[in-house]
Amino acid sequence: MMETWTLLLGGFGTALQPMNLMWAFIGCLLGTAIGVLPGIGPALTVAMLLPVTAKVDPAGALIMLCGVYYGAAYGGSTTSILMNTPGESSSIMTALEGNTMAKYGRAGPALATSAIGSFIAGTIGVVLLTLFAPLVADLALKFGPAEFFSLMVLAFVTVSSVLGASMLRGMVSLALGLAIGLVGMDSIAGIPRYTAGVPELIDGIEFVLVAVGLFAVGEALYSVLYDPKGDATERNKMSSIWMTKDDWKRSWPAWLRGTAIGFPFGSIPAGGAEIPTFLSYSTERKLSKFPKEFSGEGGKGAIEGVAGPEAANNATAAGALVPLLTLGIPTSATAAILIAAFQNYNIQPGPLLFQTSGPLVWGLIASLYVGNVMLLVLNLPLVGMWARLLTIPKPQLYAGILVFASIGVYGMRQSAFDLVLMYVIGVIGVIMRRFDFPVAPVIVGMILGPMAEKQLRNALAIAQGDWLIFFKQPIACTFMVITIAVMFVPIILRKRGVRLAEDD
Amino acid sequence: MKLMLRQAMLALGTTVLLAGSALAVDNVKFMIGANPGGGYDQTGRGLGKAMVEAGAAKSAQFENKGGAGGTIGLAQFANATKGDGNAMIVTGAVMVGAIVQNKPPVTLAQITPIARLFYEYNVFVVPANSPLKSMKDVVEMLKKDPGSVKWGGGSRGSVDHISVAQIAKDAGVDPTKINYVPFQGGGEASAAILGGHVTIGTSGWNEMVQFIKSGKMRALAVTSGAKLPGETVPTLKEQGINVEIGNWRGVYGAAGISADQRKSLTDAVIAGTKQKSWNDALAANDWFPAVLTGDEFSKFVDAEHKRIEESMRAVGLVK
Numbered sequence: 001m002m003e004t005w006t007l008l009l010g011g012f013g014t015a016l017q018p019m020n021l022m023w024a025f026i027g028c029l030l031g032t033a034i035g036v037l038p039g040i041g042p043a044l045t046v047a048m049l050l051p052v053t054a055k056v057d058p059a060g061a062l063i064m065l066c067g068v069y070y071g072a073a074y075g076g077s078t079t080s081i082l083m084n085t086p087g088e089s090s091s092i093m094t095a096l097e098g099n100t101m102a103k104y105g106r107a108g109p110a111l112a113t114s115a116i117g118s119f120i121a122g123t124i125g126v127v128l129l130t131l132f133a134p135l136v137a138d139l140a141l142k143f144g145p146a147e148f149f150s151l152m153v154l155a156f157v158t159v160s161s162v163l164g165a166s167m168l169r170g171m172v173s174l175a176l177g178l179a180i181g182l183v184g185m186d187s188i189a190g191i192p193r194y195t196a197g198v199p200e201l202i203d204g205i206e207f208v209l210v211a212v213g214l215f216a217v218g219e220a221l222y223s224v225l226y227d228p229k230g231d232a233t234e235r236n237k238m239s240s241i242w243m244t245k246d247d248w249k250r251s252w253p254a255w256l257r258g259t260a261i262g263f264p265f266g267s268i269p270a271g272g273a274e275i276p277t278f279l280s281y282s283t284e285r286k287l288s289k290f291p292k293e294f295s296g297e298g299g300k301g302a303i304e305g306v307a308g309p310e311a312a313n314n315a316t317a318a319g320a321l322v323p324l325l326t327l328g329i330p331t332s333a334t335a336a337i338l339i340a341a342f343q344n345y346n347i348q349p350g351p352l353l354f355q356t357s358g359p360l361v362w363g364l365i366a367s368l369y370v371g372n373v374m375l376l377v378l379n380l381p382l383v384g385m386w387a388r389l390l391t392i393p394k395p396q397l398y399a400g401i402l403v404f405a406s407i408g409v410y411g412m413r414q415s416a417f418d419l420v421l422m423y424v425i426g427v428i429g430v431i432m433r434r435f436d437f438p439v440a441p442v443i444v445g446m447i448l449g450p451m452a453e454k455q456l457r458n459a460l461a462i463a464q465g466d467w468l469i470f471f472k473q474p475i476a477c478t479f480m481v482i483t484i485a486v487m488f489v490p491i492i493l494r495k496r497g498v499r500l501a502e503d504d
Numbered sequence: 505m506k507l508m509l510r511q512a513m514l515a516l517g518t519t520v521l522l523a524g525s526a527l528a529v530d531n532v533k534f535m536i537g538a539n540p541g542g543g544y545d546q547t548g549r550g551l552g553k554a555m556v557e558a559g560a561a562k563s564a565q566f567e568n569k570g571g572a573g574g575t576i577g578l579a580q581f582a583n584a585t586k587g588d589g590n591a592m593i594v595t596g597a598v599m600v601g602a603i604v605q606n607k608p609p610v611t612l613a614q615i616t617p618i619a620r621l622f623y624e625y626n627v628f629v630v631p632a633n634s635p636l637k638s639m640k641d642v643v644e645m646l647k648k649d650p651g652s653v654k655w656g657g658g659s660r661g662s663v664d665h666i667s668v669a670q671i672a673k674d675a676g677v678d679p680t681k682i683n684y685v686p687f688q689g690g691g692e693a694s695a696a697i698l699g700g701h702v703t704i705g706t707s708g709w710n711e712m713v714q715f716i717k718s719g720k721m722r723a724l725a726v727t728s729g730a731k732l733p734g735e736t737v738p739t740l741k742e743q744g745i746n747v748e749i750g751n752w753r754g755v756y757g758a759a760g761i762s763a764d765q766r767k768s769l770t771d772a773v774i775a776g777t778k779q780k781s782w783n784d785a786l787a788a789n790d791w792f793p794a795v796l797t798g799d800e801f802s803k804f805v806d807a808e809h810k811r812i813e814e815s816m817r818a819v820g821l822v823k
Contacts, residue, residue: 047566144701145685185576188660188686191606202579202609203569269695327698328714329691336568336691340549351718415584454688461685462701464651 008130011362015370020063023056024367027064028374031071035088036079037408042072042088043334050337053344058360063367065341069334070122070368073273073317074375077114077310081107082389083401085216085408090273090313092211092443093281097305099215100295106303107387108241113251113303114310115383116243119376121259121311125318126368128263129325136319137326140267145458146469148268150479152452153470155275157483158282159444169437177445180205187450188457200417207446209409213422214439216405218429220398225430241384247303254284254304258311265312266319269329273316274447280312281305296438318368325349325361532561532772535581535593537574538658538688543624543708543789544574547753548594550785551621555776561590573602573659579610585758589765592618592773596753597808598662604813605661605822616761617805619773620754620796622786625728626667627709627737629721631700639725639743642704643675650681656693656702659686663751664706666815667727670747671740673818697721708751710789732790752794752808754801770797 014020034045046065053061076088081098094114101110128136143151159174183194184204195201243251258280265276284304285294293299323329328350330336342349347357354361390397409422432439463469470476534552538544545568552564569577578593585591595612603611630636636645646653650672657664665686669679685702687693694712697705698720705712705721709732715721716737723737727749731739740747757769776782777795786793796804816822 043568141695141699144696144699146701185579185608187576187688192609200583202583203576269692323695327695329695331691336545337566340545343546343549344553348714350714351720352714458685458687461683462654464683 004130007358007362008366010359011364011366012369014059014359014363015063015366020060020363020367021370023060023064024067024371025374027067028071028074028371028378031068031073032075032375032378033071034068035072035075035077042069043332043337045072046334046337046341050341050344053341058345058347059363061345062338062341062360062364063371065338066364066368067371067374069338070314070317070371071375072334073122073314074115074118074379076313077118077306078111078386079404081110081114081306082386083216083397083404084219085401085405086208086211088273089208089211089447090277090316091310092215092274092440093277093309094306094313095215096281096295096440097301097303099301100299101301101303101306102387102390104300106301107390108383109243109247109303110301110306111383111386112241112243112380113247113307115376115379117251117255117258117307117311118314118379119372120255121262121313121315122318122372122375123369124256124259125263125266125315126365126372129318129321129368130365133322133326136264136267136322140264140269140323141327142475143268145455145462146473147475147479149452149455149459150470150476150483152275152448152455154479154483154486155278155448156452157486158286159278159441159448166436170441173432173437173439173441174445177442178449179445180210180442181446181449187454200415200421204450205421205446206418207443209418209422210425210446211443212405212409213425214429214432214442216401217422217426218433218439220401220405221426222430222433223394223398226434241387243303250290250302250304251307254280254307255311257283257287258308258313259315262312262315263319266316266331267322269323269331272447272451273313273320273332275451276312276316277309278444278448280308284308321368325353327351328353530561530590531563531565533585533588533591534564534566535577535585535591536566536568537577537581537593537595537599538568543711543751544594544596544598544753546710546785546789547596547621550782551594551755551773551776554779554782554785555772557781558772558775558779560772560775573606573662574599575602575606575608575610578612578615579608582610582614582759587760588758589761589769591758592755592769593757594753595756597751597812598658598664600805600808601661601663601666601812601816602659604809604816612756612805615759616757616766617802618755618757618766618770618797619777620752620794620801620804621777622791622793622795623750623752624708624710624789624791625726625732625750626664626706627712627716627726628704628706628724628740629697629712629716630704630724631697632720632722633700634703634722636704636724637722639671639740639745642724643671643745645703646672646675646677646682650677651683653683653704654702655682655684656687656696656705657684657707658693659688660684661816662686663749666812667706667747667749670749670815671745674745674747708789710791713790735790753791754796773797 030045045068049065076091077094079085080091080095081102084095084099086092086095098110183201185192185202192202261280262276288302288304290302291297293302294305295301320331320335323331324335328348330339339349406419410419429439459469470480532552532555534548536544536548548566552566555561556564569580581593636642642653655668665684668682668684672679672682687696693705693707696702712721716723725740725743726732726737728739729748755773757766
């Protein structure tokens with residue numbers, strides 16, 4: 001353990017050199033900017049910056065690229081909260097409570113809790129990375145298809161909490177999402193499904209497109225059609241920019257829980273950044289002492305519903321570095337491009353990395369601590385400025401959101417078809433709002449469905465068709481038991497006359 | 505705002521580049537039909553880098569779209585890049601196999617052949633704590649109960665899958681009875697092998713070599729005709745299994761590009777393959793260079809199509 005500290009201290013020596021501080025700052029700034037924009041993600045940005053590896057020394061370049069990676073996780077929440085337009089797929093959950101809070105004049109606290117939560121989760125994540133990377137990597141490898149599928153079942157069950165006030169309406173939305181997720185080629189056998197012969201649909205529908213269509217376009221069109229005066233007065237009434245004492249009290253535990261969910265999940269190969277945010281949101285909603293404040297219940301937005309998922313999102317980003325640095329296995333597209341950056345210096349991330357390039361890796365880890373502080377310093381002062389954006393009159397604001405959404409979606413693959421599809425989905429979003437169907441479950445279904453299918457098929461292939469595999473392996477069985485408990489314990493408690501917080 | 509940002513980033517990118525005197529292509533865009541971290545990925549990124557270094561391209565961009573043996577990426581590529589003389593897709597025997605088996609609506613026939621680049625060979629590995637010590641052990645286990653050997657590898661119909669089926673056939677086991685578990689990309693497959701979720705895994709030598717060298721996996725056999733240069737891992741043939749199978753990779757351009765565009769793209773690729781960094785990559789990954797361009801490459805792909813279809817039919821992967 002002492003040795004770790006010595007090495008880390010050496011790492012800080014590298015990270016705190018003025019040049020490296022500058023690279024970290026550029027990376028954080030760029031990352032925040034691209035996190036804000038839908039359409040360009042961190043993977044594309046890091047890829048575009050790869051040529052710098054030809055000119056900059058390895059420590060500087062890798063520190064900058066990691067800054068972009070981290071910064072994007074910070075920035076993605078901003079447009080979710082302000083405009084209901086998720087900048088990245090991992091900020092979709094943030095839009096639920098965050099945007100509702102913004103509508104009731106609490107954009108400031110929502111942005112602040114996401115920035116501070118990101119800082120805390122990011123920092124704890126890096127501490128865990130520093131101390132336990134090899135251990136976590138070994139644990140993460142225990143996750144095969146069977147374990148993964150059990151976890152997905154748990155996610156499906158807990159996610160019912162985003163279904164909104166009416167279970168039936170929520171299920172309809174979830175089913176719509178699952179159906180959209182089926183469109184395109186199936187990832188095991190490569191057979192096109194539900195493409196109706198449209199070649200653009202063969203590669204499936206991008207979920208950022210659906211999210212932007214349902215959330216941003218749907219809301220803008222709805223407010224024009226049915227709500228011309230709307231809640232403009234209330235929206236402009238900004239209560240406070242900063243978090244109150246009560247906000248702090250409610251955010252703290254959510255940040256910590258989000259981190260606990262996000263970090264281990266990030267380290268699982270093929271985990272993805274979305275599921276931990278779903279799980280964190282469901283957890284917060286189940287545990288909250290103020291369930292009526294959640295937007296699904298018609299409330300004014302609950303701060304823990306922003307704090308948890310944002311912390312989970314950033315902890316995932318730190319967790320993803322575990323398999324990257326210890327095994328050379330990338331868990332996201334951005335991580336894969338970071339591997340390419342390492343390779344440009346003839347460094348192979350993997351089991352031998354800490355021995356062959358120790359000082360560099362420790363410098364990189366130290367720079368993550370520095371980057372987190374920088375991102376907090378960069379983002380907190382922006383909160384006030386961002387929040388003031390909402391004082392823009394509604395017609396102009398919504399026009400802006402539509403322009404912004406169109407540019408972002410078109411930018412993903414320069415396809416006019418995608419643009420038309422986004423507006424079709426936007427109209428579906430209007431209809432859903434009109435008839436009180438929640439839109440978030442659509443996205444959840446779209447993301448979970450195809451992943452669950454793939455893992456189920458592989459798990460059954462490994463078990464030679466034995467469905468009991470999910471109860472025979474300890475980790476998978478644990479998740480199944482938790483799932484069953486989540487489903488039945490509340491029912492049993494109620495039968496025994498125990499009143500639960502969610503009944504109030 | 506997005507445009508401005510993109511311009512700013514491009515400017516930042518280009519200022520740090522050595523400006524090539526005569527740029528054959530502008531910003532070359534690679535489609536990689538596999539998730540990040542695998543051999544397809546390394547091929548595209550290595551070639552892109554070499555083309556930029558050669559001054560044959562101003563910059564290189566990469567997009568990963570994994571699944572279904574690369575045919576998902578292929579479908580997106582064919583749709584999104586028509587007539588774009590700067591777009592390329594990494595392809596190879598894996599993709600041809602997926603096309604033969606799944607008959608997707610978009611095939612290689614719709615896009616433009618540019619060049620074959622190299623051959624590589626697969627390795628069969630088990631986790632370090634596995635009781636299996638040689639391919640003989642594996643074959644015995646397979647003969648006893650075909651389903652008990654869980655083979656992990658790339659998508660169905662890939663070279664990985666065909667090689668497993670051929671081993672089964674050589675051992676006198678019905679190839680349709682094998683328990684093959686397809687993963688998306690080498691990264692996911694490596695994780696499944698390391699975690700012991702499959703009995704034995706197969707993937708490109710270069711994807712597995714770091715795990716073999718660090719002692720996390722044990723190599724049982726390579727699929728080449730002779731031992732790889734400087735390595736001691738025995739071939740399948742040396743262990744009495746009459747199977748030799750290689751995997752070639754190459755690049756294709758967009759649909760509907762002109763003859764001139766095809767030629768300048770081919771020239772740019774060739775310029776890239778002459779770079780030191782590309783040759784270093786070939787050596788580091790045990791890739792065996794085998795450049796082939798123009799009509800000869802088209803003919804080669806047609807022949808491969810037939811060859812792979814036949815070997816798949818022989819092992820019962822296609823009817």
